[in-house]
Amino acid sequence: MIGSELDAAGVRDVNLRRAYRECRKLNAHHGKTFFLATRLLTPAQRPAVHALYGFARRADDVLDGFDDRTVADRADELQGLATALFTRLVEKRHCGDDPVLDAVVDTASHYRIDWQLFDDFLASMRMDLAVTDYPDRAALDRYMYGSAEVIGLQMLPVLGTVVPREEAAPYAAALGKAFQLTNFLRDIDEDLSRGRVYLPADELAAHGVDREVLSWCQRNRRTDPRLRAALVEQHALTRRVYQQAEPGVAMLHPRSRPCVAAALTLYSEILDRIEEMDFAVFAQRATVPTGRRLRVASVGLARALTARLRHREA
Template identity: 50%
Template structure:
């Protein structure tokens, strides 16, 4: 007989996944559109992992002014929640502790409804799909690199190799988390290099699109050695930001980095064929749309300080519709 307690847990889990879906829809338009091509079970798992990563990213991005991030639609919880840890570093430690407790003991002690829902859904996904816990800890370690006061904090990267070490945790680890959810036609280990590369390709695209936003946070994710080869240093970069204009040397540097980014996509995309056939259209859609952000940067003459490169809604719908047609054939 099914009693009220199991039913309540099921209802709570459904609400947790629904909260993650809303977060994905609001903040990850390209990813969210791609997930509509997945089965409902895989879709909600991707939403949970995305929401967890987004929650952590929000903690990091508010490093200078920590705030409580609550979902306004979660109007059911109006109690005064327990205060969050004072610093972003402590908040990251708390998130890791909470996730470990849920994974190991099924317990989560927080009155912050949004936090509880995200961690609960993420832990359920991790357990359901047997995702290696190490990928989560690697991700959190990379996020600590963005937070002042941590032992590993840094805001500049001299070479692509150094940046790659950061992206291994911040992006490649996300691709590795997703692999068990998506499914493969080969041993998972064989698909991991391409999955990691695709995560890094997405991340570098973000860095190229968000140069101005990152500078405002006193972060530079474009390798300084690569910029220097075109006569661009930090002072030059900041001067362009202040003027709101990308000059010729920076334009050449961005063109070079976009070429490097496209090479990572070329390494990653063949790995889509290693995924389960039914999920390939969704990942192809995400890769296509994200790579097209680079086209938009070029079309705007590299004016990254005045124009945030986005793929038009109509184009995103067209690419997704093509993916849907392919999905229905499987």
């Protein structure tokens, strides 16, 4: 299957094919919902998406691996990743043996994805080395621009648009933001275990919630009424971001719409699960059942095939 995708994408070099295969493995293993949605893209588009995911995953692993590396070790490793990407992508000089970088540089070059987007992403990743709390929405938004919105902007040239790209860009950025806000709600327990809180401190404080309350909830696997009220507010805000992003689906090339629509549906349904379990985010992890994911994917696949036939794209 991956061989046919690489053939469709015009990837002939043996080493590059190996690199893209590595990125696909990362996506399949770590990004199950995202990987499923990626299957709705044309074969020619998939390797590029795997490469972008693979690079983001590499940075994530530097930050979040539970091991004995110090903050300084992680900072050095992240800087090494940034330097290697800059050397390859901007200076056009090959350095080292890193299949993930091979693939993402090939993708960025082919789709003309600007270095600045990667630099902004890496800037937010560096924040995770030192920043553990965000005092207000503006501070969190600065972090999310690099950590989430630029992912949507990187994806845009791969997906294609039927309007000028700059017109579709705010919607692509909003969808990346909506996905990450969903993760913040779903993963509050896991993030707190890493010492981080990705909810604005002033908005939590308005409901009487601080670190002490969050730690109590985690220890007791319960959602304090004050935290529940705060999460209801954050949940509603995230819903509004999905609403802002949704009109952007129609701006994409028809072949890409089923994929993005499926991803939007599945991720937004994580919010449904959080609400259905009455915001018990420390008692269980909100997930969309496999059967539901497969049903959404099946509908998306039918629409994707119709779009490809209509536009004569296999």
